[in-house]
Amino acid sequence: MREPGFGVASGDLRSGWIPASGESCTCIERDSIVTETAEGPADVRTRIERYDPSEIEPRWQARWDELGLHRTDLSDESRPPYYLLTMYPYPSGDLHIGHWYIVTPSDALARYRRMHGDNVFFPIGFDAFGLPAENAAIKNKIHPATWTMKNIENMRRQFRTMGAMFDWDAEVVTCQPDYYRWNQWLFLKFLEAGLAYRAMSPVDWCPNDGTLAREQVEGTDRRCWRCGEKVQKRDLEQWFLRTTKYADELLDFSGINWPEPVRIMQTNWIGRSEGGEIVFTTAPSDHHAGGEELRVFTTRPDTLFGATFMVLAPEHPLVGSLTAPDRAAEVETYVAQARVRTEIERLSTDREKTGVAIGADAINPISGERLPIFIADYVLAGYGTGAIMAVPAHDERDFAFATKFGLTIRRVIAAPGTPGTEAAPGTEAAPGTQNAPLDAAFVSHAADEELVNSGPYSGMLADEGGRAIVAALAEQSAGRTAVTYRIRDWLISRQRYWGTPFPIVYCDQCGIVPVPEGQLPVLLPETVDYQGSGDNPLNHDEAFLRVNCPSCDGPARRETDTMDTFVDSSWYWFRYLSPGKTDGPIDRAMTDRWTPVDQYTGGAEHAVMHLLYSRFFTKAMRDIGLVSEDEPFRRMFNQGQILGADGERMSKSRGNVQDPGELVSRYGADTVRLFLMFMGPWDQGGPWSASGIGGVYRFLNRAWAIAIDPHGTDPGDQEAGRLPAGQGLEDAALAIRAAAHRTLRDVTIDYEGFRFNTMLAKLMELSNTLYRYRGTPAAGSPEWDEAVGMLLLMLAPAAPHISEELWSRRLAAEGVEWSSIHIERWPTVDASAVVEETREVPVQINGKLRDKVVVPAEASDADLEAAVLAAPKIVAALAGRTPDRVIVAGGGRLVNLVVCG
């Protein structure tokens, strides 16, 4: 049973009463303290109760908990649902300042939305499978499950000190069978739908420690991080999800509000290119009969006549049969070298090009020209067809290769009338085009450029010529228009223990057999025998391995690979909506109502992979009939990352992890929350430094003093008790009201735009203004009271404890029954309070600031211009000259006088 939502809960709140709040009347009164002085006579001073977060915060956290203030009634239809999701953390052990940085503003947003009347769902969980638990297991001989669950326990406790409004009832822990069984279930559905398949793929392999992750391969010579052994490549049969099926749909971001950089990065990652597939044929030679098809993909079919050689990926299937016997040794050596290089290395345009000729030729289908075939690692087997036609005159990489190997460079595109490009068709390059200078050559051609050196196509515009060439090839079945993508299918197999087991059995009789749905979950055994290495212990667990075939009941063996942890994170927000559901992964009624997630927040480091996989999962789940949505997250925001004080990413191994515990016990959670929001723009992050936290603490102390002791004054304040010079009580009240409403207007805009740093700056300004009036006659005014109330309401999402405490005292002082500030409504701006009577207009001469004039707010441009030209400083600066132009910019916000000469 879930607790009732706020509607009912608030009734509980009113009936409940907090002891300390009952004392609030005495709190507001002052304690008289008699201080004995050396001179003898007693100096009677007053002191207010001091702000003590260590007393306030735990008390309210316990109270909120008790009242179920943070539980969301998912079935409550009386208010609009608002699903706010923050990326769930990896349970690394302790919450560090980075977790606070991620969660605090999200929590403020959740509270802000709730103050607008939304039914806010703000869940949390743990991304609990993955490598670090296995590393801990090997290092400390502790079971990954024990390590992980201990960490989770600890982090749950630490999370509570933040005062975040997480709904813990919906918690997801991915390493538990009640979660990962649904990974298995989804995998089986994907398999059924043809979205999952098995294929060979290479992994980085260490003979001692098995498969290695990228981060486990160290140094330029690529050695294993544990044993230092040279890393090899090994081809394994592995499971893939067919992400490429959705390539085009994933390019479509209409209907979701995501940051431009993320959309661009995903678009580039998917990497759709349109062009043509062209079929070359191999030429006969002593060792090869010829006539084999050699397919290439090109985005530039218009440059076909400029192809002067061919390049195959070293892994290309035809390499073996095409290689001439006298080239075999060299080719084999090169292929072996290429296998150990990373893709990043291979694609680097910086690195000198390498490759070898294989002693065979290909025939250009349009010109009949014979082109030598090379293999080179800058061509990847997995992209396009794994083979290219090289056009060195119009491609930077091909140019570099041709230059190094002394190959022909033939220019085939030029602006009309470019000298030296009128060679006869089909012949060698025209004079002056050999080794053509790089500058103009391979930049994408201008619209008016024409084909040259291109047989019958010479003289056509490049685009048009390209289409004509593909059309001609298509007629002889030697080409067609084609689209390729950079994105590959998602390899989800991991040769590791601490992950979701695949629900697959291998049977000698029946082959690959899915575990029947009714036999799920396939439990991860409690094996911990790592045999002193990182090799997957499942491979050695006979009890797990041996199984009867679900199909024929004969002896069979289980799949020992587990799933990529990105599988877990690709649908967890659906599961939050279905806690404890045992007859399916998700509750359709709930996901229909609550998804897509209204707002997702998380690190920019997830801009592509996690966010793309999540989009893929949503679409795949839609296509197998599980959900109705096309997209997982309506609006996305990427916050920055807090780095260690050394500017490096926080990690235990670097020893730069910042524990917020000490700051919290010294200043309180509210101060730490505010400081993290105040540091800078949330999407920026940056190196951690606690210097400046005192300023935020002072701000809260001032807010405290304003709220509980409006008539107090400070020692040494020369202006104490006096209104600003020239201001009457009425002026002061209006000024207070204007400040409060202007702040509300601006703070609301900042919350909506996630600009928490400027939001707090404006609250500080308001509190500075109020503080100026503290102790003056204006402090008792209704405007003052309104402003203080507004300050607390605006502060409530960001600093939930102090605002709740001060709010409860206000209610008590007014004799009003208590109800939480966090279910209070966000105030509304009174536009009339903010109206200004005059405006100050900066005046520039030739763009340099020279003076400012003050004019009535409604002054016309002509009035303004007259005032400007009469201003003494301007008259002096003009020194008798007449402005050539007078620019009144931005609807009278600035005047610029342009004086020539």
Added chain:
RNA sequence: GCCGGAGUGGCGGAACGGCAGACGCAGCCGACUUAAAAUCGGCAGCCCGCGAGGGCGUGAGGGUUCGACUCCCUCCUCCGGUACCA
């Protein structure tokens, strides 16, 4: 390398193409205190000038504009991602 982001006082940062440096930290001066801490008020980009004032300033160099931290081009540095870290 490629893709994305960021470079502004001593520091964190602010600024719809229109007053660069809001807000805060550190600093300096003053008030309160026997004193210190805390608190309160004030000053404060850099250079020249007693001052009035002037000059220079948003990573570097160009460009567009009456006007550029903001837009465009080239470059430098740092951060994130680069498909088995999550």
